[in-house]
Amino acid sequence: MNNTNLGKKLVIQLDGSSGVPFYRQIIQQIEQAILAKRLLPGDKLPTIRSLAIELKINPNTIAKAYNELEIRGIVVTQVGSGTYVSDQEIDMAENERQEKIEQSVVRFLREMEALGVKRSDIPKLIEAFKEET
């Protein structure tokens, strides 16, 4: 698992054991940082070369992720300048948001059940992580 700390605004961790392609993990984590307002419009993302070094992966893999983010309008890039969070907000339909919430909760509860965690213990677990994420 690789780790990069960029002024605490964006922390990308690649999970080699999840089976999810690296470029998709990068896309997802940047998206989540923007949605959570940890990255704001106009913020500059790390350059392709520097992120590649930090994550110890190939620059083309970063470029692939950035390219897809740009196609979707989430970031804008400028040769010679860099890549920035777009002014355009990520517009997620409310029904899509609700569906993703539901999917995430269901997956989480299944994981907890598989790990033998009682439903009644879950609020305490979450409370314990209050300041840590």
Place this chain on the structure above:
Amino acid sequence: MNNTNLGKKLVIQLDGSSGVPFYRQIIQQIEQAILAKRLLPGDKLPTIRSLAIELKINPNTIAKAYNELEIRGIVVTQVGSGTYVSDQEIDMAENERQEKIEQSVVRFLREMEALGVKRSDIPKLIEAFKEET
């Protein structure tokens, strides 16, 4: 997303959009069903051919998943008979279990944050899914 319902003991859903290889999703969901005691030692898994039809994927993909589960001792297979949950328990070290719990909680909280869900609203969300998983 494919869905298969096998006497309510094992429900496997493949998520084509997650990026996780199908065979790994199958392994993970069977493992979780065993850990959650929805599948018990001695229970028979669906045959390779029948699960392939249910999930609309190639039997070799199922065979690959079952093969890995067998290598890890989680299931036992018998040509002509079938594949069964092993008597051997999945022994997870307590520190590994705690680490997986932590990873799962952190990922879940990040997802909720990205979706704009307030921490204080999470217990209510989880409560709403009490009987649905």
Place this chain on the structure above:
DNA sequence: AGATTTGTATTATTCATATAGTACAATACT
């Protein structure tokens, strides 16, 4: 103006995943 940084584009290679098809042998059933 020149150098540096930045993203873009391309070609090539390797590995992983998934599919398709086929055949074989062991077990279970009739």
Place this chain on the structure above:
DNA sequence: AGTATTGTACTATATGAATAATACAAATCT
């Protein structure tokens, strides 16, 4: 005994992911 079911094994093909290397052009910095 014969048939059906089951898992195993193999070959072949296609696609996706990731890497490696290189070169180019635009923007920024000195």
